[in-house]
Amino acid sequence: MDLTDNEKVKCASYCLMDDARIWWEEIELSRDIMNTDEFNNFHQGNLSVTEAVKRFNQLARLCPHMVPNEQERLRRMIGMLKSEIAVIVDSGTAPPTTTAECVKCALRAEYHLNKQKESQTRQNEVPKNNNNNQNRGNFRNQGKSQGGQWNNNKRKGNFSNQRNHNNRQGGGQPAKQVRNIPPCSKCGKLHLGECRMGTNLCYGCGHEGHLFKDCPNKNYQPFQQRQQRNPLAQLHSMHAALDGPHISQG
Incomplete structure (x- = not known):
């Protein structure tokens, strides 16, 4: 005779006697x-409708006294579903009258709710992509702005270096510096300091007591060095050498 595992267990339990029989009854x-407690507290949770219904039917077979008729079975089935699904099932124009319905x-209800969640997820992803594109655009613009500022600073630096270079070159050209000196109102020459025209003082x-051309100190080395370091004084001395014979110095 072919028997299922449950049937074999039942047949074997009838053979138990005395203490073994008491132990089996306690088991x-x-x-x-335990099955009754699980059935009372069973809810769908994270399970799909198919998985939840499968476990519900298993517990109903283990606890037949808790679902004595179809109405009680239907009530418990609706009660174990997720709240958003149970509301749709129980609040329609034609509520189900059997567990199959x-x-x-x-x-x-589960299908439409999942579709709605997927649509909402796609809508939420669009603003994120837009924000990412905007952030990348801002980063590129910032990079361009910084690059432009660097180029401007570089051009300013080149201009400043060129100007300093020109100034250094102009240091050896006293004629350019003398252009900014106004003519002397007394002698009409270009020089700085007090005019010595009409005096007996050597221009050197x-x-x-002597003219610049006869100055005994004109070959004096420190004086020559001062003349070389001061282009304006050198120019003044040149004018003095040229005009010296025409100036009365005593």
């Missing part, structure tokens, strides 16, 4: 209590 009682309504050393 069955504790198992029934309840399963069909629950599957349709500033002493009396």
Whole structure:
């Protein structure tokens, strides 16, 4: 005779006697209590409708006393579904009257809710992509702005270096610097300091008694160095050498 595993267990339990029989009855009682507690607290949770209905039917077979008729079975099935699915199933114009109808309504509700969530997810992803593109655009613009500023600073630096270079070159050209000196109102020459025209002072050393061309100090090395370091003084001395014979110095 072919028997299922459950049937074999039942047949074997009838052969138990005395203490073994008492032990088996306690095992069955504790198992029934656990199944009853699980059935009372069972909810769909993260399970799909198909998975939840499968487990519900298993518990209903283990606890037949808790679902004595179709109405009680239907009530418990709707109660174990997710709240958003249970509301759709139980609040329609034609609520289900059997567990089979309840399963069909629950599957349709689950399908539409999943579609709605997918659509909402796609809509939320669009602004994120736009924000990322905007951030990349701002970064590129910032890079261009910094690059332009660097080029401007570079051009300014080149201009400043060129100007300094020109100034250094102009240091050896006293004629360019003299252009900015106004003519002397007394002698009409270009020079700085007090005009010595009409005095007996040497245009070179500033002493009396001789002209610049006869100045005994004109070959004096420190004086020549001062003349070389001061282009304006050198130019003044040149004018003095040219005009010296025409100036009375005593």
